[in-house]
Amino acid sequence: MNASFFSQYGGEIAELTVEHLWLTAASMLFAALLAVPVGIWLTRAPQWAKPVIAIANILETIPSLAMFGFLLPLPWLGERAARIAVVALTAYALLPILRNTYAGIRGIDPAILEVARALGLTGTQRLFKVELPLAASFILAGLRTATVTCVGIATIAAAVGAGGLGELIFRGVASVDNRLVLAGAVPAALLALAADGLLGLAERGLRTPTQ
Amino acid sequence: MPAAIEFRNLSYAIQGGRLILDDISLAVEEGSTTVILGRSGSGKSTLLRTVNRLIEPTSGTVLVRGKQTDTSELIALRRGIGYVIQETGLFPHFTVERNVGLVLEAAGRPRAERAQRSRVLLTAVGLDPDQFARRHPHQLSGGQRQRVGLARALAAEPEILLMDEPFGALDPLTRAEMQDMLRALLTRLRKTVLLVTHDLDEALYLGDRIVLLHEGRIVAHLAPEEFLRSPQPEVENYVRAFHRGERGAARERQP
Numbered sequence: 013m014n015a016s017f018f019s020q021y022g023g024e025i026a027e028l029t030v031e032h033l034w035l036t037a038a039s040m041l042f043a044a045l046l047a048v049p050v051g052i053w054l055t056r057a058p059q060w061a062k063p064v065i066a067i068a069n070i071l072e073t074i075p076s077l078a079m080f081g082f083l084l085p086l087p088w089l090g091e092r093a094a095r096i097a098v099v100a101l102t103a104y105a106l107l108p109i110l111r112n113t114y115a116g117i118r119g120i121d122p123a124i125l126e127v128a129r130a131l132g133l134t135g136t137q138r139l140f141k142v143e144l145p146l147a148a149s150f151i152l153a154g155l156r157t158a159t160v161t162c163v164g165i166a167t168i169a170a171a172v173g174a175g176g177l178g179e180l181i182f183r184g185v186a187s188v189d190n191r192l193v194l195a196g197a198v199p200a201a202l203l204a205l206a207a208d209g210l211l212g213l214a215e216r217g218l219r220t221p222t223q
Numbered sequence: 224m225p226a227a228i229e230f231r232n233l234s235y236a237i238q239g240g241r242l243i244l245d246d247i248s249l250a251v252e253e254g255s256t257t258v259i260l261g262r263s264g265s266g267k268s269t270l271l272r273t274v275n276r277l278i279e280p281t282s283g284t285v286l287v288r289g290k291q292t293d294t295s296e297l298i299a300l301r302r303g304i305g306y307v308i309q310e311t312g313l314f315p316h317f318t319v320e321r322n323v324g325l326v327l328e329a330a331g332r333p334r335a336e337r338a339q340r341s342r343v344l345l346t347a348v349g350l351d352p353d354q355f356a357r358r359h360p361h362q363l364s365g366g367q368r369q370r371v372g373l374a375r376a377l378a379a380e381p382e383i384l385l386m387d388e389p390f391g392a393l394d395p396l397t398r399a400e401m402q403d404m405l406r407a408l409l410t411r412l413r414k415t416v417l418l419v420t421h422d423l424d425e426a427l428y429l430g431d432r433i434v435l436l437h438e439g440r441i442v443a444h445l446a447p448e449e450f451l452r453s454p455q456p457e458v459e460n461y462v463r464a465f466h467r468g469e470r471g472a473a474r475e476r477q478p
Contacts, residue, residue, distance in 0.1 A: 123308060123310075123312060124312070124314060124315075126277060126308075127306065127308060127312045127314075128314075129277060129301070130275050130277055130301055130304075130306035130385075131301065131302070131306065131325060131326050131329065131375070132298045132299070132300075132301035132302035132326060132329060132330075132379075133325075133329045134298055134329070137329050141325075141328075141329075142314060145316050146315070146316055220315045220316045221315065221316070221359045221361055
C-alpha cells in the first residue's frame with residue numbers, strides 16, 4: 013500500500029468506517045432497548061427464561077449471510093439495505109445482552125435483595141437503586157461481547173448493499189485486490205478492538221467495589 | 224394499650240405440608256426486648272420475617288400496634304420496622320452514608336436531611352461520621368458493618384426493630400462490644416425489639432423476655448432469671464448444652 017492508494021481510497025475508507033460504526037451502534041442501541049427489559053422481565057418470570065433464551069440462542073446460530081438473505085424479500089425491510097443490516101445485527105446482539113442481564117440480576121446475593129424489600133423499597137426502587145447498579149457491569153459485559161461480534165458481522169452486510177467496511181472487502185475479493193481487502197478488514201478489526209477496550213474500561217468502572 | 228407485636232395462632236407450612244411454625248401465639252410488650260432462642264431450623268427467623276411480611280403465614284395473623292399486618296399497606300409497614308441481619312445486609316455499591324440514609328431516600332426525603340440523619344446515627348452507633356461516612360462496606364470490619372446495619376435500621380425512627388442473628392458472624396469480643404452498644408442504645412431509645420439468636424448468653428444479657436422455639440412451637444416464654452432455673456426439659460437441655468465448656472474446664476482442675 014502506498015500514498016497514491018490512500019489518496020485514492022482514503023476518503024472512501026473514512027466514509028465507510030463511519031457507516032460501519034453507525035450500523036453497529038444503531039443495532040446495539042436497539043438490541044439493548046429490547047434485551048435489557050426482557051432480561052429484567054425474565055428475572056420476574058423465570059419460568060420463561062429457558063424458552064426465551066433458547067429463541068435468542070437459535071437466532072445466534074443462523075449463518076449471517078443466510079440471515080441477510082432471509083430478510084431481503086421482506087416488504088418494508090427490503091426497501092433499504094441498511095434496515096436489513098440493523099435488524100440482523102440487532103438479532104445477533106440480543107443473546108449476550110439478554111443472558112447477561114438475566115444472569116447479572118439473578119446473581120445478586122439474595123440477602124441484599126431481601127434487605128431491600130425489608131427496608132420498604134418499592135419494586136421500582138429496588139430495580140433502579142439495587143438490582144441494575146449491581147448487575148451493571150454484567151450487562152455491559154454482554155453489550156461488549158455483542159458489539160465486538162457485530163462489528164465483524166457488519167462487514168457481511170455489504171453483501172446486501174448496506175455499505176460499511178465490508179464493501180471494500182467484497183470489492184477486493186471480486187477484483188482479486190488484497191489491498192482493498194485489507195483496507196476494509198484492518199479498520200474493521202481496529203473498530204472491534206477499540207470498542208472492546210472502551211467498553212471494557214466502562215465495565216471495570218461500574219464493577220461493585222469488593223475486597 | 225395493645226401489644227407492639229402480637230402473633231395469633233400463627234402457622235407456616237412449606238411445600239409438602241411440613242410445619243415450620245406451628246400455632247404460635249405471643250404478645251411482645253411495647254418498649255421491651257424479646258429474644259427468640261432456639262436451635263437452627265426451629266423456625267426463629269421465619270417467625271421474625273412474618274412481622275414485616277417477608278414471609279406470609281399459612282394461617283393466623285400478626286398484629287403490629289394492634290393493626291393486622293396483612294391488611295396494612297406493605298411499604299409503609301416495612302418502613303416503620305427496622306430490620307438488621309447477619310453480615311451481608313449492606314449494599315456494596317453505596318457508601319456508608321447512603322446505606323444509612325436509604326430508607327429516607329426511598330421515602331423521598333431531601334439530601335441534606337439524609338446526610339444529617341446519617342451523621343447522627345453513625346455517632347449513635349459509635350462510628351465517627353467524618354471517618355466512615357464516605358467509605359464503602361468492603362472497607363469496614365465485621366463489627367463496623369453491623370454498626371452501620373443498625374444505624375440504617377434506625378434511620379426512619381421505627382418503633383420496632385427486628386434483628387436476625389445480628390452479631391452471629393462476629394468474634395466473641397466484638398460481639399460483646401456490640402451487645403453493650405445495643406443495650407445502651409435501647410435504654411435510651413426505648414424500641415420494641417424482636418431479636419433472634421441461638422446464643423443463650425446474648426439472650427440473657429439483652430432480653431427482657433426469652434422465648435424458646437422448638438420445632439416450630441413455643442416451648443417456653445420466660446424472664447431471663449426464670450430461664451436458667453426452669454425445670455422444663457427443653458430449656459434445661461438448652462442451658463446444659465451452653466454451659467458445657469465451663470463444666471469441662473472445671474472437671475480438668477479436679478482430677
